[in-house]
Amino acid sequence: MTTILLTHPRCVEHDPGSHHPESPDRLRAVLKALEAKEFDDLERREAPIANLETIKYVHDSDYVDMALESVPSSGQVHLDPDTALSPASGEAALRAAGAACAAVDAVMNGEADNAFCAVRPPGHHAEHDRAMGFCLFNNVAIAAEYARHAHGLERVAVVDFDVHHGNGTQHSFENDANLFFASSHQSPFYPGSGGETETGSANNIVNVELPAGSGSDVFRAGWTNRILPELKAFNPELIIISAGFDAHARDPLAQINLTDEDYSWVTGKLLAVAQGCCQGRVISSLEGGYDLIALASSAAAHVRALSGRT
Numbered sequence: 001m002t003t004i005l006l007t008h009p010r011c012v013e014h015d016p017g018s019h020h021p022e023s024p025d026r027l028r029a030v031l032k033a034l035e036a037k038e039f040d041d042l043e044r045r046e047a048p049i050a051n052l053e054t055i056k057y058v059h060d061s062d063y064v065d066m067a068l069e070s071v072p073s074s075g076q077v078h079l080d081p082d083t084a085l086s087p088a089s090g091e092a093a094l095r096a097a098g099a100a101c102a103a104v105d106a107v108m109n110g111e112a113d114n115a116f117c118a119v120r121p122p123g124h125h126a127e128h129d130r131a132m133g134f135c136l137f138n139n140v141a142i143a144a145e146y147a148r149h150a151h152g153l154e155r156v157a158v159v160d161f162d163v164h165h166g167n168g169t170q171h172s173f174e175n176d177a178n179l180f181f182a183s184s185h186q187s188p189f190y191p192g193s194g195g196e197t198e199t200g201s202a203n204n205i206v207n208v209e210l211p212a213g214s215g216s217d218v219f220r221a222g223w224t225n226r227i228l229p230e231l232k233a234f235n236p237e238l239i240i241i242s243a244g245f246d247a248h249a250r251d252p253l254a255q256i257n258l259t260d261e262d263y264s265w266v267t268g269k270l271l272a273v274a275q276g277c278c279q280g281r282v283i284s285s286l287e288g289g290y291d292l293i294a295l296a297s298s299a300a301a302h303v304r305a306l307s308g309r310t
């Protein structure tokens with residue numbers, strides 16, 4: 001299988017400040033892991049800058065303009081208590097969203113089976129009109145809307161295995177029966193949303209709550225019994241993954257105990273669903289993951305599975 005890797009140096013340079021968990025070292029660690037010989041056959045592409053019109057399919061126009069105008073020429077500016085901008089952040093955010101759209105183009109045009117976007121800032125907490133939880137623009141939601149507008153798709157699914165609930169994605173999708181969102185996440189936990197009673201206007205939202213201390217068994221049962229059957233039933237034309245690796249046992253921000261093998265496993269299951277419903281079309285975008293060792297090894301496990309070498 002052909003897998004494309006999209007990234008850009010500006011995504012490393014985005015710097016929310018010293019001691020911030022969402023650090024440039026995160027992406028450095030992921031990219032270093034993907035430099036290993038076994039990944040020589042990844043097709044590496046530069047993440048392009050997203051069109052503002054595309055970002056505004058998901059986000060309030062005034063918010064997008066304000067966020068980009070807030071980018072400082074030095075130091076940091078905070079958009080919310082957790083989300084800060086540095087001089088590189090505007091371009092980084094535009095390239096993070098642009099990577100996801102370019103990934104959609106590549107798999108829709110048959111240039112690759114799937115794609116992984118190694119980008120920062122992450123996106124799944126970003127709401128329609130505000131930054132939140134380290135996230136500026138909702139990269140996966142933007143990619144879903146882009147797939148509909150640019151490629152005429154009707155049904156697009158986002159699945160999210162980050163340890164935090166993808167509140168921004170859910171809010172963007174919950175009243176649209178042609179969009180599907182499923183998430184497994186620690187609960188109760190930040191950001192507070194993602195209860196299993198939140199099902200969307202067309203039963204198009206699936207939330208699996210993982211109690212603190214859960215491990216592989218609870219995670220895999222949630223995906224096997226709830227998310228994967230609902231995803232298959234939705235029959236998407238494209239599957240987009242919010243790939244956060246902060247449910248790993250080593251992660252310092254959360255209390256879920258996944259291993260690298262769990263990320264291989266869930267990736268393989270998603271590819272199998274995609275083979276059945278949408279010619280294997282999958283794109284994936286990096287979200288969280290705050291232990292550098294676990295982030296590197298679990299992102300590598302994810303990309304290894306995407307490229308068919310589990």
Ligand SMILES: [Zn+2]
Pocket residue numbers: 162163164244246287288289
């Ligand atoms: Zn997270």
